[in-house]
Amino acid sequence: MPLTARLYGHGTLDATLDGLGAGMAWEAVYRVRPRPMLVCTDCGLPMQAKVSARGGRFFAHDRRSITCRAAGETEEHRSLKRALATAARQAGHQAQLEATAVHGGWRADVLVTAPGGRRTVLEAQLSAASVDDVLKRTGRYQDDDLGVVWFTHRAARWLDYVPAARVYRPAGPDGPWSRLHPLVSRFSVVACAEVCDPRPFWHGAVHAGWGHGEERNVPQFVAAVLRGLLVPRTRRVPAAHAGRSLRSTPCSLQSRKRWMPD
Structure with a gap:
């Protein structure tokens, strides 16, 4: 589960940066409807914004991927x-x-x-x-x-x-x-x-x-x-x-x- 994702029209978003590195608030991609079109920067599969139990922001695949290099990170x-x-x-x-x-x-x-x-x-x-x-x-x-x-x-x-x-x-x-x-x-x-x-x-x-x-x-x-x-x-x-x-x-x-x- 990576810290970056690609959003159509905005390029790569970085969860560690203010404004996600693209001048956007986290709330613009987290728990909003309709869901933003986030995809993995490695495999291109759909993703969604999440927050861990410790409060860390990250992106996760909609479905578990066994081939993507970005999947499975702790x-x-x-x-x-x-x-x-x-x-x-x-x-x-x-x-x-x-x-x-x-x-x-x-x-x-x-x-x-x-x-x-x-x-x-x-x-x-x-x-x-x-x-x-x-x-x-x-x-x-x-x-x-x-x-x-x-x-x-x-x-x-x-x-x-x-x-x-x-x-x-x-x-x-x-x-x-x-x-x-x-x-x-x-x-x-x-x-x-x-x-x-x-x-x-x-x-x-x-x-x-x-x-x-x-x-x-x-x-x-x-x-x-x-x-x-x-x-x-x-x-x-x-x-x-x-x-x-x-x-x-x-x-x-x-x-x-x-x-x-x-």
Whole structure:
């Protein structure tokens, strides 16, 4: 159950934005008659506006779909996507939820566009996933020159091999996704000259960040990563997954270089 839907004559509506991103009030699509012609941005099937028991706004298919990539999301997943999009917007970036590639090869939870045009995907992965699956999906983004950072509350094996952060689950059902697990230290603070090619980028000679074990929060982390102030350092992909090699420039999360090993 996604956070976006398409409305004929108005384009894509985003339940996380004031005016739904189209200058419309939520009440214009929620529990009104006649029903607005809402359709899924992925499969095109009819949808309706809903509100969860926790007060979260979202869109749901009229009939359960087993093939649509937007179907079956939990409120927990939606709340993390909201938190990531909000953090990116607070950092001065554009954030598009549930963006789909023209060729259909990927559907991003949050597609962030920096003022200079650089694009980065923030992916919420709360369900179990294999190393191969995450590496394959990461590769699809990188094939289209997109950076990607994964977020999960699980102690997943793939955390070692892709740019990722582990988050603590909210303390209560209505709590925010705010705290990061210490595993985020895999994003290193290193001299820019060690990793940038051919010269330091606009942010200066040294990457900013936090010390090991220091408490962090999601908005600070997202802002630092999007600005290129934190650099991911991942392990080499093991031989069993050798066909899933990754590439990126540490500062921008986009290039044809491989990730630096620990």
